Amino acid sequence: EQRLSGRVRGIAPSATMSIDAKTKALMKEGQPVVNMSVGEPDFDTPKAAAFAGIKAIVDGQTRYTPAAGTLELRKRIAQKLMTENGLQYTPEQIVVSSGAKHSLFNIFLAICDPGDEVILPAPYWVSYPEQIRLSGAEPVIVSCNEDTGFKMTPEQLKAAITPRTKAVMLNSPSNPTGAVYTKDELKALGEVLVQYDVYVVTDEIYERLVYNVEHYSLPALVPDLMNRTIVVNGFSKAFAMTGWRLGYLAGPQDVVKAVSSLQSHATGNPASISQAAGIVALDSFDPGMVEAFHERRDYLVSALQNMNGIQCLVPDGAFYVFPNISGLYGKSLNGKRIETSNDFCTLLLETDLVAAVPGEAFGAPENMRLSYATSMEQIKTAVERIERFISRLE
Numbered sequence: 001e002q003r004l005s006g007r008v009r010g011i012a013p014s015a016t017m018s019i020d021a022k023t024k025a026l027m028k029e030g031q032p033v034v035n036m037s038v039g040e041p042d043f044d045t046p047k048a049a050a051f052a053g054i055k056a057i058v059d060g061q062t063r064y065t066p067a068a069g070t071l072e073l074r075k076r077i078a079q080k081l082m083t084e085n086g087l088q089y090t091p092e093q094i095v096v097s098s099g100a101k102h103s104l105f106n107i108f109l110a111i112c113d114p115g116d117e118v119i120l121p122a123p124y125w126v127s128y129p130e131q132i133r134l135s136g137a138e139p140v141i142v143s144c145n146e147d148t149g150f151k152m153t154p155e156q157l158k159a160a161i162t163p164r165t166k167a168v169m170l171n172s173p174s175n176p177t178g179a180v181y182t183k184d185e186l187k188a189l190g191e192v193l194v195q196y197d198v199y200v201v202t203d204e205i206y207e208r209l210v211y212n213v214e215h216y217s218l219p220a221l222v223p224d225l226m227n228r229t230i231v232v233n234g235f236s237k238a239f240a241m242t243g244w245r246l247g248y249l250a251g252p253q254d255v256v257k258a259v260s261s262l263q264s265h266a267t268g269n270p271a272s273i274s275q276a277a278g279i280v281a282l283d284s285f286d287p288g289m290v291e292a293f294h295e296r297r298d299y300l301v302s303a304l305q306n307m308n309g310i311q312c313l314v315p316d317g318a319f320y321v322f323p324n325i326s327g328l329y330g331k332s333l334n335g336k337r338i339e340t341s342n343d344f345c346t347l348l349l350e351t352d353l354v355a356a357v358p359g360e361a362f363g364a365p366e367n368m369r370l371s372y373a374t375s376m377e378q379i380k381t382a383v384e385r386i387e388r389f390i391s392r393l394e
């Protein structure tokens, strides 16, 4: 007899877990690890938002709110979607949740049945395939590599659609690649999508973190998709609010109603305090954060591009670089042979104390993810160490 459900037994053990555990153990020992594996900004929540949270506590905004979030916050989000993204939604078409991760999970549970397929371009964010499987659906992976800038082409999309396709997942700017779809690329995908009766889930949580390019939201470019697109966004990345747990979705009325009802039974409202802070956060974006990320990206990418055996595209957004390290597979250090990204990252951490996330975690075994959400000083140290590491491979 099984003690655990088939549902949770099916969750794949995280490909990042052993590296993560090793990184933490080394840091606890006091080893000077440069941690390039983190997925959160190294900036503080804007003070105005933080004080709004404190004020909410002191003023007694500490009770249940409507399950979908306060009307005040949903109104402010509707305004944001209109002015910043060109998307017209009423507050009734918005559900606020405990993080964008929660919004995404709600979506898959609300639209997928066992037997459904969800098209998922790889490299993908680690939680998408697991969330899709937990909903009973099957992720259909479309592999994209450097040749297309890690982006799915209209041809690839079309070839992946079957009668069982329920939804297509898009994430631009992307975690882990930093790829940002251009206006024309999105329109071309939209031209395919309008021909089929499938949902589009577009995760735009990194929209503010773009460098010399512009972010576009698909349904603003292809309004015919409005009725079957669900837009996901959140406060974690743009406002450095990872710990506040606040995200949201906007979509067609029937889906939003179902999500709202689901959430009312599963978790209820996201924290009232976070919601109060979120309203103020939307007016408190710090462009200095983007400037800092931009400068770090330029430094890190050009350093990686100069390293033997490494190929690195210039990511247009988010705060990750995703170099291809497969040119170093087959090489060894101290008798240990590197065959996979996991081998590479494990050895790099053990011998030179730089923590990176192996590409296997994202369905991209030839690459590794380095986060530059850490100080320039740390990034420079990491570059020196990676160079030293590579120079010793034989």
Ligand code: PLP
Pocket (backbone or CB within 6 Å): 039, 098, 099, 100, 101, 102, 125, 171, 174, 175, 203, 205, 234, 235, 236, 242, 245, 246, 247
């Ligand atoms: N989507 C992507 C692509 C992410 O990288 C993350 C966080 O790492 C999330 C969603 C979830 O963010 P949160 O749940 O903190 O809002």
